[in-house]
Each structure stands twice: as C-alpha cells, then as structure tokens.
Amino acid sequence: MQTVQTAQAKSILVKGLQKSYKQLQVLKDVNFEVEKGSIFALLGSNGAGKTTVVKILTTLLKPDGGTAAINGFDVSSQPDHVRQRISLTGQFAAVDEVLTGRENLIMIAKLRYLQNPRQVADNMLTRFGLTDAADRRVSTYSGGMRRRLDIALSIIGNPQIIFLDEPTTGLDPEARIEVWKIVKELANGGTTVFLTTQYLEEAEQLADRIAILHEGRIIANGTLQELKLRFPAAKVEYVEKQPTLEEIFLAIIGKQEGK
Amino acid sequence: METTKKHFFIDISVMLGRSMRHIIRSMDTIITVTITPIAMMLLFVYVFGGAIQTGADNYVNYLLPGILLMAIASGISYTAFRLFTDVQRGIFERFQTMPISRSALLWGHVLTSLVSNAISVVVIILVALLMGFRSSSGVLPWLAVAGILALFTLALTWVAAIAGLSAKTVDGASAFSYPLIFLPFISSAFVPTESMPTVVRVFAENQPVTSIVESIRALLSGQQAGNDIWIALAWCVGIMIVAYIFAMRIYKKRV
Ligand SMILES: Nc1ncnc2c1ncn2[C@@H]1O[C@H](COP(=O)(O)OP(=O)(O)OP(=O)(O)O)[C@@H](O)[C@H]1O
Ligand SMILES: [Mg+2]
Numbered sequence: 002m003q004t005v006q007t008a009q010a011k012s013i014l015v016k017g018l019q020k021s022y023k024q025l026q027v028l029k030d031v032n033f034e035v036e037k038g039s040i041f042a043l044l045g046s047n048g049a050g051k052t053t054v055v056k057i058l059t060t061l062l063k064p065d066g067g068t069a070a071i072n073g074f075d076v077s078s079q080p081d082h083v084r085q086r087i088s089l090t091g092q093f094a095a096v097d098e099v100l101t102g103r104e105n106l107i108m109i110a111k112l113r114y115l116q117n118p119r120q121v122a123d124n125m126l127t128r129f130g131l132t133d134a135a136d137r138r139v140s141t142y143s144g145g146m147r148r149r150l151d152i153a154l155s156i157i158g159n160p161q162i163i164f165l166d167e168p169t170t171g172l173d174p175e176a177r178i179e180v181w182k183i184v185k186e187l188a189n190g191g192t193t194v195f196l197t198t199q200y201l202e203e204a205e206q207l208a209d210r211i212a213i214l215h216e217g218r219i220i221a222n223g224t225l226q227e228l229k230l231r232f233p234a235a236k237v238e239y240v241e242k243q244p245t246l247e248e249i250f251l252a253i254i255g256k257q258e259g260k
Numbered sequence: 261m262e263t264t265k266k267h268f269f270i271d272i273s274v275m276l277g278r279s280m281r282h283i284i285r286s287m288d289t290i291i292t293v294t295i296t297p298i299a300m301m302l303l304f305v306y307v308f309g310g311a312i313q314t315g316a317d318n319y320v321n322y323l324l325p326g327i328l329l330m331a332i333a334s335g336i337s338y339t340a341f342r343l344f345t346d347v348q349r350g351i352f353e354r355f356q357t358m359p360i361s362r363s364a365l366l367w368g369h370v371l372t373s374l375v376s377n378a379i380s381v382v383v384i385i386l387v388a389l390l391m392g393f394r395s396s397s398g399v400l401p402w403l404a405v406a407g408i409l410a411l412f413t414l415a416l417t418w419v420a421a422i423a424g425l426s427a428k429t430v431d432g433a434s435a436f437s438y439p440l441i442f443l444p445f446i447s448s449a450f451v452p453t454e455s456m457p458t459v460v461r462v463f464a465e466n467q468p469v470t471s472i473v474e475s476i477r478a479l480l481s482g483q484q485a486g487n488d489i490w491i492a493l494a495w496c497v498g499i500m501i502v503a504y505i506f507a508m509r510i511y512k513k514r515v
Contacts, residue, residue: 059357084359095350099282111274112360114267138285154354 012037012162012193013058017067020053027053029217031067035210040184040194042208044201044250049214051197052092055166058195059089071162088160092167094151098140102131102150105139106157113158125153129183145176152183156192163187165196169203181206201246213250221253228253271361275368276375279342283376289338294380296441297331298387304450305391312451320393324385325476326449329469330441331380332413336420337437339373343424344433366421366511373417374410381409401479408479408489411496412472416440418503425510443469468495 013035020028027050035041045051056062058069060080068075074082089095097105106125110118126132129149134142139150148168155163165184169177184207188194198204204211205225212222221228228249283289301323304312309319346352346365355365385393395402420437427433444450446460447469453461464470471491478485 059353061353061356081359084357087357089354089357091350091353093350095354097278097351098349099285100278104281108274108278109358112271112355112358114270 011035011070012039012072013041013195014070014073015054015058015067016069018054018057018064018069019066020050020057020062020064026217028057028064031214031217031219033212033219033222035193035195037193038188038191039209040188040196040207042204042211043195043197043214044199044204044211045197045214046199050217051214052166054214055089055091055164055195055197059087059164060084061089086161088155088158088163090151090155090163090165090168092170094147096139096147096150096154099138101136101138102126102142102146103135105150105154109154109157115158121157125157129153143176145172145179148172148176148180149183152180156187160192162193162195165194167197167199169198169200177203201250205246211246213253215254221249268361268364271364272367272371275364276371279368279372280375282342283372290376290379290383293335293338293376294331294383296334297327297384300330301327301384301388301391313455314452318392318394320388320391321395321481322477323450324388324393325473325480326444326447326469327388328381328384328409328476329412329449329472330444331384332377332409333416333437333440333443335377335380336373336413336416336440337434338376339369339417340420340424340427340433340436341430342372343369343421344427344430347425363508363511366507369421369424370414370417373420374413377413378410395480395482397480397482401482404485404489405476405479408472408476408492408496411493411500415496415500415503418500418507421507422503422510425507443467444473447473449473468492468499471495 011034013033015031015033018028018031019026031050031054033041043051043054053062057064058071058076060076060083063077068077070076071083072086074086076083097108100108103122103126106122107118110121115121122135126135129152131146131150131153134146139147142150152165152168155165168184169180172180181203184194184196194207196203196207208225210222210224211228212219214220221231223231225246228246231249231253301320304323305320312319314322343366346369352365356362416437419440423436424433446464447453447467448464449469453464453470456464471488472495475485475489475492478488
C-alpha cells in the first residue's frame with residue numbers, strides 16, 4: 002500500500018530501465034524520479050540516450066527491462082492512462098507544415114475533444130505571439146516560431162506532464178530565452194516539466210533537479226547546489242568564481258571514465 | 261465504450277479533414293495522377309486506335325475502364341508518400357502519444373485516398389466524354405461501377421499503406437506502384453487477350469485487372485457482367501484483406 006502511495010506522489014518514477022537497439026545497449030540501468038510540478042532536466046551528450054528515455058516515457062518505445070511509471074501508471078501496461086496525462090514536444094518539431102498555425106492548433110484542440118477549438122486556438126496564438134502568422138502555412142515559419150507553435154500544440158488541453166526533447170536546439174539566443182520563459186510559466190502553473198538538453202546553461206537556468214545520463218546510467222542527480230558540492234575540491238583552488246555546470250559535467254564524466 | 265466510439269469518429273474526421281487539406285493544397289498531385297492516363301487514352305484512341313481490332317465500335321468505351329485503373333494505381337502511390345512523410349516527421353509521434361484512437365491516422369489516409377482517387381476518376385471520365393465516350397447504362401450499373409472502383413482503390417490503398425509504413429526512402433515508398441500502373445497493359449484493357457501469345461495470354465486472362473476491366477466494361481455497355489464481376493470482387497476483397505492484415509501488423513510494430 003505504501004509503495005503505491007509513494008509511487009502516486011511522483012510524476013515520473015523510473016527504475017532499472019534498460020533498452021538496446023540490436024547490439025547497442027543504450028540504457029543499462031536508469032533510475033530517477035521527478036516530483037509533481039517541478040522542472041527536471043536530463044543532461045547528456047549526443048547519443049547518450051536522452052531521446053530513448055523520452056520515447057519510453059511517452060509510450061512510443063517499449064523498454065527491454067525495468068519499469069517506468071507516470072503518475073503511478075506503468076508506461077508498458079497502461080499506456081492509455083499515461084497518454085491521458087502527458088504531452089510530447091519531440092526533438093524535431095511535430096507540426097503539420099502544409100496547414101496554417103491556426104489549423105494546427107484547431108486540429109489538436111479537436112483531438113483533445115475540447116469544447117471550443119477555435120477559441121482555444123485564438124488564445125494560444127495570442128499567448129505565443131503567433132497571431133500575425135496565424136493564417137500562414139507553417140512551412141513559411143522561422144525555427145523559433147515553429148518551436149513556439151510546437152510547444153503550444155503540446156500544452157493544449159493542459160496535460161499534467163510535458164516532455165520537451167531538446168526544446169531549444171537550433172534556436173538563436175533570443176528564441177531560446179523565449180522558450181525558457183514559456184517553460185517557467187508552465188511549471189509555475191503546476192505542470193511537471195521533463196526536458197532534455199545538451200546545454201548545461203539551460204539546465205542551470207530552468208531545472209529544479211538535474212540528472213546526467215552517461216553510458217547508459219544516471220551518473221549524477223540532484224539540485225544545482227548538490228551537483229556543485231560534488232565538484233572536485235582540488236579544482237576550486239584554481240577558480241575563484243562558482244563552478245559552472247559545464248565544469249561539473251566535464252569533471253564528473255572525467256571521473257567516471259578515469260575509473 | 262460509447263465515448264470511445266464517438267471519439268473514434270471524431271478522430272477519423274479530424275484526420276480526414278487534415279489530409280484532404282493536404283490534397284486541396286497540392287492540386288498538382290491530382291494533375292500528375294490524371295495526366296498520364298489521359299495521355300495514354302489520347303495516344304491509344306487517336307494514334308493506335310485505328311490499328312486495334314476490339315470488335316467494339318467505340319474504342320474510347322473499350323479503353324476507359326483500363327485507363328481508370330491505371331489512374332487509381334498511380335493515385336495510391338501518393339497515399340504511400342503521404343503516410344511515409346507523416347511517419348518520418350514528428351507529427352506521427354505526436355498523434356501516437358495522444359489519447360486518441362491508434363488507427364485513426366491510418367483510416368484518415370485511407371478515406372483520403374478514396375476521395376482523391378474519386379476526383380481523378382471523375383476528371384478522366386469527363387475527358388473521355390469529350391473524346392466520345394458514351395454509356396446508356398442507368399443508375400444501378402453506374403453505382404456498381406463506382407463500388408468496384410472504390411473496392412479496387414481500397415485494396416491498393418492498403419498495399420500502399422504497407423509501402424508507406426515500411427519504406428526507408430521516399431522513392432521506396434512510391435516505387436511499388438510502378439508495376440501496378442503497368443498491369444493494365446498485360447490485360448484486356450487495351451487489346452483483346454486473343455491476340456496475345458499463349459504465355460502472356462494465360463497471365464493476362466488470370467490477373468485481377470482483366471476481370472475488373474471486363475466487369476466495368478460490361479456494366480457500362482449495358483451487358484451482363486456474368487462471372488467476371490464475382491472474380492473481380494474476389495480479387496479486390498482478397499487483396500484488401502491480406503494487405504490490411506500486413507499493414508496493421510507493421511503499423512502496430514512501429515508504435
Ligand atoms: N531506432 C534506432 N535503431 C538503432 N539505433 C538507434 C535507434 N535510435 C537511436 N539509436 C542509437 O541509440 C543511441 C542513443 O540515441 P538517442 O537518440 O536516445 O540519443 P540522444 O541522447 O537523444 O542523442 P541526441 O543528443 O543526438 O539527440 C545513439 O547511439 C543512436 O545512434
Ligand atoms: Mg535526442
């Protein structure tokens with residue numbers, strides 16, 4: 002009983018997750034949990050397996066071993082319950098290029114069975130600064146506009162947990178800051194945010210907790226403060242400023258590989 | 261259960277609306293699909309027609325059924341293409357992570373294929389009318405023709421779905437339709453099979469296109485379609501069921 006209770010208190014609970022593509026073992030033993038309403042950042046270099054984790058958590062991929070639960074619902078055995086609660090903004094913008102921005106929004110609002118899809122679309126267009134481009138085909142949008150529309154599509158119907166896979170990769174600094182603002186607003190509104198990133202600064206800016214995925218395992222997990230404490234003491238002498246996450250990241254990975 | 265069912269129809273109608281917009285916004289695909297069959301029709305009627313002995317006094321009437329099948333065979337390659345692009349782009353994953361019917365996306369494409377091929381068929385029949393096609397058949401035979409063409413479209417659409425879902429490249433997604441487009445040539449679509457060498461003739465008389473062409477031709481000229489219509493239906497339904505099972509299996513594996 003007690004385990005069920007704690008499981009339900011967590012937005013995301015991942016235990017011993019494993020996944021291989023043929024010979025390639027991408028996830029060896031991944032464990033972490035995400036609290037309701039928090040922003041959780043999964044950091045990792047190219048090919049670390051971030052997208053694989055996201056795909057498993059969003060029911061697109063079946064794990065080979067271990068368990069993953071969303072609000073207490075198992076992703077493998079109760080995918081329908083999971084899909085009721087989540088929303089995915091994938092690594093590559095999932096928008097319909099042939100349709101206009103407005104049509105994209107209305108389409109998703111209808112698929113969420115909302116009462117007034119046109120109204121929902123209008124609100125989103127205003128909120129994401131896309132009103133002027135609303136009736137243009139998405140194929141004419143800039144990368145930043147596309148990403149904003151992509152996120153807007155994902156939050157229609159107020160999902161409890163939103164997954165953002167490298168939401169700012171390929172965006173210019175201005176567009177990136179805008180996406181950060183959106184993410185912060187989401188979390189303030191009570192949505193749990195799970196994001197992956199290669200930008201340490203992004204995790205530093207946004208996340209309540211940061212986990213580092215490396216060689217199939219979570220090699221570090223904690224708040225920014227906790228991670229800073231793991232920074233090797235010897236190095237502190239050389240740097241006067243606070244270590245950045247980048248330095249922590251490299252230091253931890255270096256230590257792992259040294260073993 | 262009731263709401264799931266209601267949602268299923270909402271899902272499908274949204275998906276249909278989406279891919280119909282794709283079609284309306286790329287009218288050139290309708291032109292591409294219809295232009296080759298129309299060119300064939302012109303070529304056969306005005307260039308080769310005089311030399312071909314079919315026994316029918318109106319060669320356009322003789323030719324039309326085969327031309328329509330060609331158009332459908334090339335039309336469904338666009339279904340494969342659209343499905344392929346959806347799978348490649350993130351939009352497929354977005355739909356798959358939403359609490360909507362799993363198969364709605366696929367059905368949306370299938371219905372769209374029916375509608376777009378119907379448009380092509382109508383365009384070609386209009387051109388044929390200008391070229392002298394005439395039919396004295398009433399409503400029922402025409403409905404039967406529409407039914408056979410719809411069934412043929414459905415059967416090939418599910419074949420296209422297999423290609424669209426499993427292809428690795430865009431070309432692979434549409435290449436499968438080339439042999440289908442040429443099947444009418446080795447059938448009674450353009451010339452009677454009696455004129456063919458034995459081996460070709462055996463193939464021609466026993467492949468699906470011939471029975472479908474013969475049934476449509478009979479229905480449009482007010483004759484009894486006889487056995488052909490049952491053979492044609494059996495082919496269409498058979499291909500459809502087998503292709504459907506395979507397409508669904510591949511689709512479920514992708515998710
Ligand atoms: N469908 C697949 N088949 C085979 N190998 C795959 C497949 N998908 C991913 N991989 C491999 O698995 C590893 C992890 O991929 P994944 O996409 O999860 O990494 P990532 O951390 O998201 O990387 P990136 O930062 O580049 O997005 C990579 O080496 C990748 O090549
Ligand atoms: Mg990735």
